[in-house]
Amino acid sequence: MHYPGAPELLRPASLKFILLTLVSGLLLNLLPWYGLTLSFRPDFVALVLLFWAIHEPRKLGFAAAWIAGLMMDIGDGVILGQHAFAYTLGVYVAIMLHRRIQRFTLWQQASHVLLLLFLLQTTMLIIRLFGGGVFPGPGYFLSCLTGAMLWPALSLLFLLPQRGRPDSDSVYSAGNKGL
């Protein structure tokens, strides 16, 4: 029987797949969102980075988070380093907590992710306030909520290639039946 937090045996994620998800995250972020949809837009890049920081902390480097952050800085037209700093911070906290977060069910994980995304948004807010910006209103934090809601779906999707169909004579196949 599968129970919440059961250590599930997964294949290691391939680097190609990680890169693919990261590029799709960038693409989704760069879609022409505007107005109300923009404030609801979850930060897909942050979600992807957090996911891999939690599930493959050895494969996703800080460098990837930093470069993706710089690309988002250019894409959004903000000061260089804003997203880069926030993403590296988020990845660091996620890597520190990854063993703990992995044990929870998807929705419980989502609540952790909500806090992590909130941390990211707050970091960027503080950076902008130091730069002389004005707080744009509580709607600024809406994207954390939508991001956390997406987490379970995103986890199922991203774990799909690692689950795969085990070999009939693989030692893992027996334990995977109940899933």
Add this chain to the structure above:
Amino acid sequence: MDHQAPPFFKHGPSPLARFVFFASISLVLMLLDARLNALDSLRQIISVAVAPLQRLAMTPAELLDRTGNFFVTQERLQNENAMLSQRQLVQAAQLQRMQAMQAENEHLRKILSVQQRRGESVVAAEIIYTGRDPFSQKITVDKGSTHKVQAGQPALDDIGVIGQVTQVYPFSSEITLLTDKDQAIPVEIVRNGARAIAFGHGQDGALELPFMAANADIQNGDTLVTSGIDGVYPAGLPVGVVSKIERNATFAKITCTPSAGVNRHKQVLILIGEVRRFRKPELNPAGAGTTGGKTPASRKRRP
């Protein structure tokens, strides 16, 4: 990590060390970018990597737009066509009058040996993104340095000024709107020619006229146009309409509504005439001195 890994499990520097490394580079980048504007070449390099992704991200919306255009009814097109040709007729007449006046103006200016106004050529650009950053009022358009767009050039729509180009990439550029907190534009009241500087207000899409005395001759509904004394915006372009005046302090609190709107159209015009820098005037030594900045806010000229 609080424990020491045995040497055969070494994985390079600890996460904390890596985080501190990348975080400090980011901090240095932010300081350099915000305080010294020293990272233009780095921005250009990254933008080359981001541009294809941006293009790709734009395709679904463009496809949707195109399929939408395909199903436009014949009747609507005919109506639009009739309306446009009528408008063109009206404008052609106005254009002829304007050409005559321009010639006359040039002649008069020559007689007065005043500096010639630059010839203005425009490039039409399409808005790719509006308002990505909740902290500033910027739009991104699809024309960049390969289309002779330069930082500092003014951007207009068919009604009036919308802002100024502030960052140029090879294939796109960012326009800071007049309503941005850090943007300023020298204006003139059409009714009496009084000059002022309009500052952006931030998020609520309004402009402010600070430094106007409480008894200044200004009324609700006054139209503001560019005064042209900054060398960035050509004179006479509509900027806004005064919408609210409070005269209960030393300085009046004057709020204006911008005339042009970016929410209405997809196209903007960028005036790609050379960004004119002031030289030391030779004719009247009492005039203003030299200036260095590109934004009108960086200089205060008193007539």
